[in-house]
Structure formats: C-alpha cells, structure tokens
Amino acid sequence: MIWTIIGALAATLTMFSFIPQIHKSLSTKSVKDVSALTLFQLSLGVLLWLIYGIARRDAIIIVANAVTFVTLAILIFLYFKFGLSNGRRGGN
C-alpha cells in the first residue's frame, strides 16, 4: 500500500514536471537556454513508453506518458514560437 502511494506520487510529480517550464517560457517569452535536443529526445522516449504501455495495457504508464507527451509538445511549440521570433534558434 505504501509503495503504491509512493509510485502514484512519483508518477504525479514527474508527469506534471514540465508545467513550471511552460509557465516560465510563457512568462519570459525566452527559450534560448532550453535544449531542443533534450525536448525532442525526451518526447520520442515518452512516445515509445506510451506505445509500450498501450501494448502492455498498463494504465499508469499510458496516463503518465500521455500527459508528459502533451506538456512536451506544448514546450516544443513554445520553443519554436519564441526561438524563431527572437531571430535565433539557440542551437542544441
């Protein structure tokens, strides 16, 4: 029971972990110090976790990775929106 609670808390913290980054990027409209490679690599990894979870019919893996994927997609959108509007891509 205690481990289920710790697992649920771990999943909740990690799946919403990019919300503060989205908030910060929206506030500052600057993303030049954020690594696009990290965003893309993590998105691809999370997408594979999602496929893995669907194949295994594991609801926790599906929900956690679906939420993370959506927040990462928003961040990638903001990366290009603010990165391009500042006239630079910021590199890796």
Add this chain to the structure above:
Amino acid sequence: MIWTIIGALAATLTMFSFIPQIHKSLSTKSVKDVSALTLFQLSLGVLLWLIYGIARRDAIIIVANAVTFVTLAILIFLYFKFGLSNGRRGGN
C-alpha cells in the same frame, strides 16, 4: 520481444535525455530560461521512482531513474553555478 526492445529503447532515450541540456548549459554558461521548479519537481519524482523500484526490486526502474537523477543533480548544480555567477537566479 518487440515490446521489450521498444521498452528498452524508451528507457534509454528518456534516461539520457538531459545530457544535451547539460552540454548546452556548459557551452553557453547560461541557464536563465531553464525552470528550477521543473528540475526540482522532476528530481523529487525520479527519486521516488528510484525508491519505488528498489522496493519492487525492479532493475529497469532502478537503473533508469538512478541515471536520470544523476543528470538532474548535475543540471541543478549548473543552474546554481551559472545562475548565481550571472548575478540572478532567474526565478521559477
């Protein structure tokens, strides 16, 4: 078998996903657009995943989260090193 490969690929991509961010932060020596809250929330979540993995004796969960935790610890160190040396904390 195919799902084991997809799971292993997912784990590999996600556990090393912060290496490009470490590389970028070391190159630019600037972290002001990176959210410290995201780093702390993710670190706490990953630490709980690690504890959960140890309790469940699940090697994949242990290794994946141990590696991610180390890379996040390096990023948090860089965040304070470069954030403070630039005379600002950068907020959330």
